[in-house]
Amino acid sequence: MALFLIFALIVAFFAIAFALQNDQLITINFFLWRLEQQHLATVLLLTSGLGVLFGLLVTIPAFLKREWRISRGKRQTHSLEDQLLAKQKEVESQTLRATTLRNSYQNLLQSLDLLDHTTGLVSDAVVPRTTRALLQQMKMQPLNEQFQAVGLLLIQPQWRQPDPGDLKKEQALWTAISQVLQKNLTVDSWLFSNNQGQFTCSLMGLDVKAVTQYAETIKLALTDQPIDLQDGTRITLDVNIGGVVTDNDHPTESEQLLINKAEEALTVAIKRGRNRLRVAWVTD
Numbered sequence: 001m002a003l004f005l006i007f008a009l010i011v012a013f014f015a016i017a018f019a020l021q022n023d024q025l026i027t028i029n030f031f032l033w034r035l036e037q038q039h040l041a042t043v044l045l046l047t048s049g050l051g052v053l054f055g056l057l058v059t060i061p062a063f064l065k066r067e068w069r070i071s072r073g074k075r076q077t078h079s080l081e082d083q084l085l086a087k088q089k090e091v092e093s094q095t096l097r098a099t100t101l102r103n104s105y106q107n108l109l110q111s112l113d114l115l116d117h118t119t120g121l122v123s124d125a126v127v128p129r130t131t132r133a134l135l136q137q138m139k140m141q142p143l144n145e146q147f148q149a150v151g152l153l154l155i156q157p158q159w160r161q162p163d164p165g166d167l168k169k170e171q172a173l174w175t176a177i178s179q180v181l182q183k184n185l186t187v188d189s190w191l192f193s194n195n196q197g198q199f200t201c202s203l204m205g206l207d208v209k210a211v212t213q214y215a216e217t218i219k220l221a222l223t224d225q226p227i228d229l230q231d232g233t234r235i236t237l238d239v240n241i242g243g244v245v246t247d248n249d250h251p252t253e254s255e256q257l258l259i260n261k262a263e264e265a266l267t268v269a270i271k272r273g274r275n276r277l278r279v280a281w282v283t284d
Contacts, residue, residue, distance in 0.1 A: 114126055116192075116193040116194075116195045117195075118171045118174055118175060118193070118195050119174050119175050119177075119178035119193040119195070120175070120178065121178050121182075121191045121192055121193040121199070122190060122191065122192045122193070123192065123193065123194075123195070124192040124193060124194040124198075124200050126192070127152075127192050127200050127202070127259065128255050128256065128259065129255075130190065130192075130202055131150070131152065131202065131255035131258055131259065132255040134147075134150045134202060134204065135150055135246070135252070135253060135255060135258070138150055138246075138247075138248075139253070142248060145205055146188060146204055146205045147204060147205065148205055148247055148248065149203075149204070149205055149206055149207055149245055149246065149247040150202070150203070150204060150245070150246050150247075150258070151202070151203035151204075151206055151211045151243060151244065151245040151246075151279075152200065152201070152202055152203070152243060152244055152258055152259065152262040153200065153201040153203065153211065153214075153215055153218070153241055153242070153243040153262070153279075154198065154199075154200055154241065154242045154243070154262050154263060154265070154266040155181070155198065155199040155200070155201065155218060155239065155241050156197075156198050156239065156240045156241070156242075156266060156270065157177055157197060157199075157222055157237045157238070157239045158197075158237065158238045158239075158240075159173065159235050159236070159237055159238075160235075160236045160237060160238050169229065169231075169233070170197070172229050172230060172231070173197075173227065173229060173235055174193070174195075174197055176227045176228065176229055176230075177197075177199070177222065177227060177237075178191065178193060178199070180221050180222055180227065181199060181201070181218065181221075181222075183221070184217055184218055184221045185201075186203065186214065188203065188204040188205055189201055189202060189203045189204065190202045200262075201218075203245075206245070207245060207247065208245050208279055208280065208281055211243050211245050211279050212243070212277070212279040215241045215243055215277045215279055216277065218239070218241065219239050219241060219275060219277060222237050222239045223236075223237055223238065223239055223275055238274040238275050239275055240266060240269040240270045240274070240275070240276055240277065241266065241269060241276075241277035241278075241279075242262055242263065242264070242265030242266025242267065242268065242269050242277070242278055242279075243262055243265055243277070243278070243279035243280075244258055244261040244262040244265055244279070244280060244281070244282050245279065245280075245281055245282065246258060246281070246282040246283075250281040250282055250283045250284075251282075251283075252282045252283070257282065258282055261280070261282050265278045265279065265280055266278075
């Protein structure tokens, strides 16, 4: 705006200087009209003004078109923002329902004494029965996308530094790890703990690629930054993960085979080094 004002003042200065230096009188002929004794500067300034006016008239349609596009873009932006807000509310509502349902399950499991008292997760003693039930659901509902695949992940965290030092701090670490895992838990999955620092995750409806991506997310969540304990201690972890997936193209009816294959995958991941993972089909 300031540059435009300066430019206008400069143009006005040159126009006034031009008018003062060109005050000759001339006669103007235009078709049937004849104007005599007209100042040359006035005529030139008038024609310049008409040129500017015509130029503005030419640019008005383009200006209006641009403003219309901007206005349409703003309306579309507001519409998309409203849709995004609606989707966020829908996701929050579904998350709340899933959390409520999961909490009700947790209360039921606690009443049945099936929870690990250290981490609050389901005891891995029920992993075989849970896996068997999931395999039966996959067999009974082959057209249900939710039950088209069953996966198991074995998660083996190991502290790198500092060493927790005693059993109480180790248990506090397992609890902190379980909290991180639960924050990254998908809706169709459950976490189990063996009360000795190993965690099992059951998954539904995901193929090997999706389970591998989920395992990578878990690994990053545990290793990206140190785990904070309640006493202020920060412990750096290494995490190895082994997983196995079964579906109609890679079938098995044996929950023990699925568990054994997951353990083999974890062993392979540990042999490869720190922070490695391996996920495979049950038939591989």
